[in-house]
Amino acid sequence: MTDAKTPQPVTVALTSGPTGPGSIDDFELFYARRALHRFRTRLGRQGLLDLLAADIEEGNAFLRDSALASDGSFTSGTTVLTTQGLTASEFLAWMDKAFAADENELLAAHPEHYVMAPEADGSFNVVENIGPHVCSFFMGGWGTEAMAWATEAKELLPESEFPHKMSSNLFLADGTVVGRALTQFGDTADGFTASLTVYVPTSCPGDVLEHHLRHYAVEFRNWILAAAAARA
Template sequence: MTDNKASLSVAVTLESGPTGPGSIDDFELFYARRVLNRFRARLGRQGLLDLLAADIEEGNSFLRESARTSDGQFEAGTTVLSARGLTSGEFLAWMETAFAADENALLTAHPEHYAMTPAGDGSFNVVENIGPYVCSFYMGGWGTDSMAWAADAQELLPETEFPHKMSSNLFLADGTVVGRALTQFGDTADGFTANLTVYMPTSCPKDVLEHHLRHYAVEFRNWICAAAAVRA
């Protein structure tokens, strides 16, 4: 059995061999993404959802109970990213196209994206991890009374600096609101800043919010890079 404490003290350096750029971590990430994409392709969306059905039921039960015990109260956390070489308008134009018709571009941004598809009522279905739980929820509510919270959110930034704002409720198929999202984008001299806020029920364990802040960092970094690659 491996001693984890001992292994953490060992340093391994790549001295020679591969001629392409990148570290061992970069190589591992490439292969991990490749095998993940292979399984996604082989299973297909419905096959993957069938495989995860029990996990989704457990995850949605967790969110529903968290919403109930939190009595409509949410805790906010924000991830801030700075991008160079791309404007917020260019990025958001790419996002609009991807959310409308390119599920693969959405899925590949994060290993724990399982399905991201428009629903018939104008909402958007997302199947992904919330903390350790696989959950199936919907984003939507734009322009309805249920979105009044966004206008008074403590995290709202000045319109002059962050003119591009999107807000949404996160809700289950039965209508239970289990979270919120507020994303704000503003241009800088050489790119833009993305201010990404998620709201989780207050009774959720603290690491659920922490992991979603990390989730934001991974998916939006990859979406920004994908948008830049298309423009190039």
């Protein structure tokens, strides 16, 4: 009997060529973002919605069924980001402007952002991935009785340390609540900390929550960097 040898991993190193800074991964990310921006711009919002219509229908059905099966119970997870060189107030001021008037900045923060648009009733329409599912949902309910859950959430952090808080229900067009969000921001000696909590129906597979925690890390990192660039 012969011993099976484990193949050595294959690696590729950039030895020479490009004179600018960055790794091959950095180059690929730049070109991927440029290509994605081109497709988004050419298709436009309605073109994206038409293209993804079947995916959205399937994704929303998944969320609706998950919410009904969970009977109002949710599983939560939190992504924490630490920022240096920018205050929470500076970042949130940029966010307020972007959410009011700059969909392109919001879309650019994640490859799986398709629509981020305010509605006439004060809610906000988001089309993005929830786990592997493309979904169209709304955020809203700020300052209403529907947000009472946020005052008792176990993830709620001390007001003295995290004074900037936002909470929202995530709901479908028919009103079915399919998730929640609680974001909290507090200044540090040289920047701020962001505590980003998402709630998904308990019947969802574990990878749905895991991937949204990763989603948070990508989009908020990029929004923070965009806020810093706008200030400079």
